[in-house]
Structure formats: structure tokens, C-alpha cells
Amino acid sequence: MVILTTIYVAVAVLLLFASAIFIHEWGHFFVARLCGMKVEEFAIGFGKILWKREKDGVLYTIRMIPAGGFVKLPQMITSETIEGKNEDETEPLPEITPWAKIAVAVAGPIMNVIFAFVLATIIYFVGLPEAITPPVVGSMDETSEEYKLGVREGDIIVKINGKEIPSWEEARKLTALSITNRFLVTFQRQTDSGIKEFTEELTAKPVSEELTIKILQLPPKYRPIAGKILDGGAAGAAGLKANDEIISLGGLPLGSRGQLISALQKNGTNKTEIAVLRDGDEVSLAITPKMVNNTVMIGVQFASMPQTYIVRHPGPGPIENVKGVASLMGDTLYALFHKAETGVGVKDLSGPVGILAMLGAWVKTDYRLALNFLVLLNVNLAILNMLPIPVLDGGHTVMGLFEGIFRRKIPAKLLEVITIIFTVLLLSLMAYVTFHDVFERSGLFFEMFNNDVEIQGPSSPSE
Structure with a gap:
């Protein structure tokens, strides 16, 4: 049974991850064809070719490293720096307009956003499990600042800075991405005379010297497993x-x-x-x-905290879902650029390996949670690819705008140097986050098959 589950999770993860890459590259491919551009290769993955087929002058390939993909377009700046320069340069190709270059560049991210809306629409109809495990405070250290302020075991966090907090996950997300370390936390406590509500200003601190993301010093109430x-x-x-x-x-x-x-x-x-x-x-x-x-x-190695989910049916509306994901992505980038205040750094990002592990955990838990994670992944791909960095779609867009507005091209030699520099930087970043995924977050892979989750439902908004 374990072997069958492992095979199912592995196949599902690869298909879901590949779908996000495929739809992105297909956007580039489709618009390039509409613009009459020559397409040399449509590739899923990088590195050694595992499968290939040539049709209508286009080489379709699946490559060994499932960390992305590319469409090789000789009339645009391609991934030649990574995949090698095209040796067949005898065929003269017509110049394309800057606006065509921009259209091709933005087509990939646009397709990711469209795909995210399609997935969010499916989720709306099939429902979405939402965490309902209440953030109940566990045993307190009597010497801690929180205990001295009056927080006790059994207290339930209901709001942080005025925002409702339905689960520990939401509490951690809010504190980790905030640039402040002081939070107004509202608690509820069951007393003999009824429910008492009170608010205290608490300080969030880094998890450790190595893990600088800050959290509230409030232990969850659950027995260690x-x-x-x-x-x-x-x-x-x-x-x-x-x-x-x-x-x-x-x-x-x-x-x-x-x-x-x-x-x-x-x-x-x-x-x-x-x-x-x-x-x-x-x-x-x-x-x-x-x-x-x-x-x-x-x-x-402790198991994760048991989680209870209840199925929200219908699920969140497509616009609400995608907007929420985009907002989370924006908050994450903001926290990353304000590392001194948030403690969120590059080491806290996940590369393809970490993404595959998280997707695997959701696939094993519930297919709807996996689809919702895929919404997040597609929106992230769209936003990250539109950053104005050479070799990314946003960089191509900026260069196209430069050519269109000033009617002159960036010098080829300068462009080549910039492309090489940023390619090396991006590859180094990917290697760095992959190292952390593999060696510093081995627990991710353990959690893929040991997450204790209960799905209840379905429920409707009227319940």
C-alpha cells in the first residue's frame, strides 16, 4: 500500500508541476507562432534530453531536470547561455518588432494567470478544505513575558492586530511576513462566568539563530507526536x-x-x-x-501538529482566491526585501525540490488542497517571471519597451554580458535554495507521508 501511495503521489506531483510549466511555455509558443516567429524548440525541463520529437520544424523535448522549461526563439534573446548556442545560423530570419517581443514575453505569465483562474473555478465547484484547528495556547513557561502578562494554557487566539485568526497557520503567516515584531493579540478564555476576551501586546522573536523568521512565543496546545x-x-x-x-x-x-x-x-x-x-x-x-x-x-523527529479541515462548499470565488494568492505573494516579496525587520531571507525560499515536496504533501492529504497549491504556484510563476530582470519575461518586456520607445537596440555586447551575469546569479540562487531544500529541510519529505490531517465536511456558508 505504501508503494502504491508513493507512486500515486510521485506521478500526480510531476503531472501537476509540469502542467504549470507547460501552460507557461505554451503561452510563449502560441503567441510566437501568431507573430510569425521561428520556433526551434519547445522544452519541458533543463539538461539532458530524455524524449524528443520533431514536427513542423519544431523540436519538442522533455529534459532531465524538471525545474522549468523554455521555448527557443532565435529572433529573441533565448536561453542560449544555458542550453548552448544554435549552430545553424545560415538561415536569415526577419527582424521582429519590439511590440511582438513584448507580446511573446508576457504571454507566458498571462497563461499562468488564466490557468490559475481555471483551477480556482474548479475549486469553487468542488469545494476547498479550510483549516479549523483553533490556535489554542499550550503549556506556558511561568518565567516568560507572555505568562507574566496573563496569558495561560487553554487561551485561544482570535485576532492579531484586528485580523481574525482561524488557525496557527494564519497566525504564523501574519507574524512572519510583518515588518514589526510587536502585535496586539486578542484572546478568548473560558471562565466559570462565561467567555472572557482580552488583548495583550506581545513580542514575536526569531525561531533560532539559524531560522530568523519570527513567531509569537506561544506554544500550541497539542501533545508531541x-x-x-x-x-x-x-x-x-x-x-x-x-x-x-x-x-x-x-x-x-x-x-x-x-x-x-x-x-x-x-x-x-x-x-x-x-x-x-x-x-x-x-x-x-x-x-x-x-x-x-x-x-x-x-x-x-516530531510529527507536525494535527490539523483539522472542514470543506467549504462552494469554495472561495475564483477572483477572491487568485486575489488572495497574489496578495500573499506580494507580502512575501515585501518581507524578503525588508529582511532586517522581518527576518525572512533567501534561505527561507523554496526551490523546485521544496515545491515538489509541499505539493506532494497536499496531494496525499486532499486533491483540492493540491489544486489550490497549484493556483498559488501559477500566480507565483507569473509574478516572478515578470520581475524586470534580464533572462526573465519581465526583462524581455523592459528591453522591448526600450527598443519601442527609443527606437534603438541595446548594444549586443552589453546585452550579452548582462544576460550572462544574471543567468549565473539565477542559477546560483536556484542552487542555493535547492541545497537548503535538500539538506536543511529534510523534514519536508518526511511530512509528505506523515502529515496528520482530518478532513471534515462538506459545509455550506449557511452552516
Whole structure:
């Protein structure tokens, strides 16, 4: 069953990812043909050719690295820097107008936006699961600033800076992308006399020295769940298994991952009892934590927080959906360009490897969530490709506007140097984010097959 699931996820991910690339390149291809331009190659992927077919003078190829694609157009600046210069230069080709170049350049991003609307329309009719796991605060450190301000375990976050917060995901997204680290957080608390609502100004801090994205210092209320048991660790020696729900350590009941980590540091490397819930039964185990880099560790990679989704039917309207995705993309770029305030840097971006892993997680969870992620991916492709950077569609558009307005071309030698420089920079950026995806975010691939998600529904707006 695991093998079949893996095959299904892998095939679905590649098809969905390839569809976004295909529709983008098809936009360039279609408009280039309309403008009477010569098309030498239509390629999905980069690198070594895995499959090829020639028809009507066009070479159609599928290449080894599924990180993008290209349409080779001799009458425009092409990806010759990457794929090699065309050796057949005997055929004279007519000049094309700057406006034709612009039309071809913007056609790819426009097709991505159109495809995003098509997907969003499908989602509207089939419904969309939305997170309803409430952001309930877990066990608090009594020495923390938040505890001293009056925040307690069981409090529910309902608003941050006046915006309604339905889930931890939304809370983290808002704080991470904001240029401030101070937030007005509104809580609800169940008391004997009813529900009490109060607001406190809290400080968000970086996750760690390495991970500088800032989060509120409020632990989620859920028992830590063992995901992957690491080889040679104390957990494996004690008999812990994947999906064990850790309920106590040394007799201390646990309500959050943070509470477990704190209890481990206090316990040190002393042998102690750890109680877990396994298949509905409570199991007690003896564990001896180890000291690793001055930190007490038990050798467990925790599973993600269990999430509950309810199907919104009909789903969000296509305009609402695409507009929300574009707004999120804009907020992300804004946060990236204000790294000093937000802590969001290039290392926090995901390349093709990370995108494939996230898409795989959604495919396994629910096809509607995968389609919604594809809406995000297509809008991102459109926006990023329209950045005014040479070798991107936005760069071609700027150069076309320059030619059309000033009626002169950018010197070929200068253009060649600029193209090479930005090609090297983009390839370096891709290599950097891919390195982080593979070596720094190995948990992404673990989460593909270990995300604990419950889908409920459907529901309607009247419910």
C-alpha cells in the first residue's frame, strides 16, 4: 500500500508541476507562432534530453531536470547561455518588432494567470478544505513575558492586530511576513462566568539563530507526536515508535512539544519514565536522554501538529482566491526585501525540490488542497517571471519597451554580458535554495507521508 501511495503521489506531483510549466511555455509558443516567429524548440525541463520529437520544424523535448522549461526563439534573446548556442545560423530570419517581443514575453505569465483562474473555478465547484484547528495556547513557561502578562494554557487566539485568526497557520503567516515584531493579540478564555476576551501586546522573536523568521512565543496546545525515530538515539533504544503520542515525562503530564523539550533539559541525561499513547493504549517506557551539542536530546523527529479541515462548499470565488494568492505573494516579496525587520531571507525560499515536496504533501492529504497549491504556484510563476530582470519575461518586456520607445537596440555586447551575469546569479540562487531544500529541510519529505490531517465536511456558508 505504501508503494502504491508513493507512486500515486510521485506521478500526480510531476503531472501537476509540469502542467504549470507547460501552460507557461505554451503561452510563449502560441503567441510566437501568431507573430510569425521561428520556433526551434519547445522544452519541458533543463539538461539532458530524455524524449524528443520533431514536427513542423519544431523540436519538442522533455529534459532531465524538471525545474522549468523554455521555448527557443532565435529572433529573441533565448536561453542560449544555458542550453548552448544554435549552430545553424545560415538561415536569415526577419527582424521582429519590439511590440511582438513584448507580446511573446508576457504571454507566458498571462497563461499562468488564466490557468490559475481555471483551477480556482474548479475549486469553487468542488469545494476547498479550510483549516479549523483553533490556535489554542499550550503549556506556558511561568518565567516568560507572555505568562507574566496573563496569558495561560487553554487561551485561544482570535485576532492579531484586528485580523481574525482561524488557525496557527494564519497566525504564523501574519507574524512572519510583518515588518514589526510587536502585535496586539486578542484572546478568548473560558471562565466559570462565561467567555472572557482580552488583548495583550506581545513580542514575536526569531525561531533560532539559524531560522530568523519570527513567531509569537506561544506554544500550541497539542501533545508531541513521535514522527521519525532517529537511528542511534535514546528514543529508539527505549522502544518508542513512530506515531506514539507522548503524554508524560517523569510523571509530568505534557500538553505541548515545548513543554517536553523544557522537561528534558531539566531532567538532563538521567534515566526517566516516558509514557506514550499507542493505538489507544498507554505504554510506559524507560528512557535515558543523551547530551548532543550541549542540548538534551532523545532522537525523535516530531510529527507536525494535527490539523483539522472542514470543506467549504462552494469554495472561495475564483477572483477572491487568485486575489488572495497574489496578495500573499506580494507580502512575501515585501518581507524578503525588508529582511532586517522581518527576518525572512533567501534561505527561507523554496526551490523546485521544496515545491515538489509541499505539493506532494497536499496531494496525499486532499486533491483540492493540491489544486489550490497549484493556483498559488501559477500566480507565483507569473509574478516572478515578470520581475524586470534580464533572462526573465519581465526583462524581455523592459528591453522591448526600450527598443519601442527609443527606437534603438541595446548594444549586443552589453546585452550579452548582462544576460550572462544574471543567468549565473539565477542559477546560483536556484542552487542555493535547492541545497537548503535538500539538506536543511529534510523534514519536508518526511511530512509528505506523515502529515496528520482530518478532513471534515462538506459545509455550506449557511452552516
